[in-house]
Amino acid sequence: MxxxxxxxxxxxxxxxxxxxxxxxxxxxxxxxxxxxxxxxxxxxxxxxxxxxxxxxxxxxxxxxxxxxxxxxxxxxxxxxxxxxxxxxxxxxxxxxxxxxxxxxxxxxxxxxxxxxxxAGPSAAEKKVTEGDVVVDLDAREVEVAGAPVALTAKEFELLEVLVTRPGAAVSRQQLMDAVWGDAYVAISRTLDVHMTGLRAKLGRPGLISTIRGYGYRWGT
Missing domain, CATH: 3.40.50.2300 (Response regulator)
Structure with missing residues (x-):
């Protein structure tokens, strides 16, 4: 350890x-x-x-x-x-x-x-389904309406942080720390660019909602 x-x-x-x-x-x-x-x-x-x-x-x-x-x-x-x-x-x-x-x-x-x-996620939680969106955390694969969606490594890491906390408000600092390694150094604009790309590829408005002045939430 x-x-x-x-x-x-x-x-x-x-x-x-x-x-x-x-x-x-x-x-x-x-x-x-x-x-x-x-x-x-x-x-x-x-x-x-x-x-x-x-x-x-x-x-x-x-x-x-x-x-x-x-x-x-x-x-x-x-x-x-x-x-x-x-x-x-x-x-x-x-x-x-x-x-x-x-x-x-x-x-x-x-x-x-x-x-x-x-308290960690069970094996069953390694595959997350929300509507017609399926996220396989082990395989690092995403499907929307049965069709595979190609995400970049950073886009998938952002998605992983959100889907493992369904319905919870996740701050921008938490996301930057989890994906880029330091919430206090990572450039906020970088997060915005990757989040925009992730949302566009999923094509499901409202699935990732913005919490103004704080961060994001997964789930409709």
Whole structure:
């Protein structure tokens, strides 16, 4: 499992990386919240300190949750009830206070990652049907009224993000992060061009609706 260790204290961070490595995990050390926001897509889980040099960890967590549901375990010296509540309500899967026992940290990481895997899409959901539009996520194929539709790689990736969240509002930031890798760097105009192409190829007005000032929604 690839785990981001977001910790600016070298003593704590290096010890965590070494300990996780001895237990078969690949730990990636990150010292700043911005490192996590740029590199979270490759991670299976995150260990997040709250006292970071570039931003408060709770703010980093809120930004991360806009674009990702990667499991996050907060590991911090803050042991007051307010911080714990804010961390869990802000999207953390678990909260540990330093110094934490390694065995407990590993156990909690296992629990939160297994929980997320169990909540993943079933095999039946790998093929999505909406009216006469069929999206096969495994084969990366799309049919409209029984006829195949050729999409570019980016168009299909956009479609995949939308169809796996039917009826949900998906923000422009979530789409840019999922397809281009960073919601904070990707050029918004690029998204507009690909979305226009995707809609034209599907030929079903209203199937992908625009939520003004926010993003898009799949489903009629």
């Amino acid at each position: 690839q785990i981001a260790v977001v910790e600016d204290d070298d003593g704590v961070g290096d010890a965590l990386v070494e300990a996780l490595g001895t237990h078969g995990h690949e730990a990636v050390r990150m010292r700043r919240g911005s490192d996590l926001l740029l590199g979270h897509r490759a991670m299976d889980a995150v260990i997040l300190d709250l006292g970071l040099p570039d931003a408060d960890g709770l703010q980093v967590l809120r930004q991360l949750r806009v674009v990702s549901d990667v499991p996050v375990v907060i590991l911090t010296a803050r042991d007051d009830e307010r911080s714990v509540v804010r961390g869990l309500r802000g999207g953390a899967d678990d909260y540990l206070v330093k110094p934490a026992r390694l065995a407990e940290l590993l156990a909690r990481l296992d629990v939160v990652t297994q929980r997320r895997r169990a």
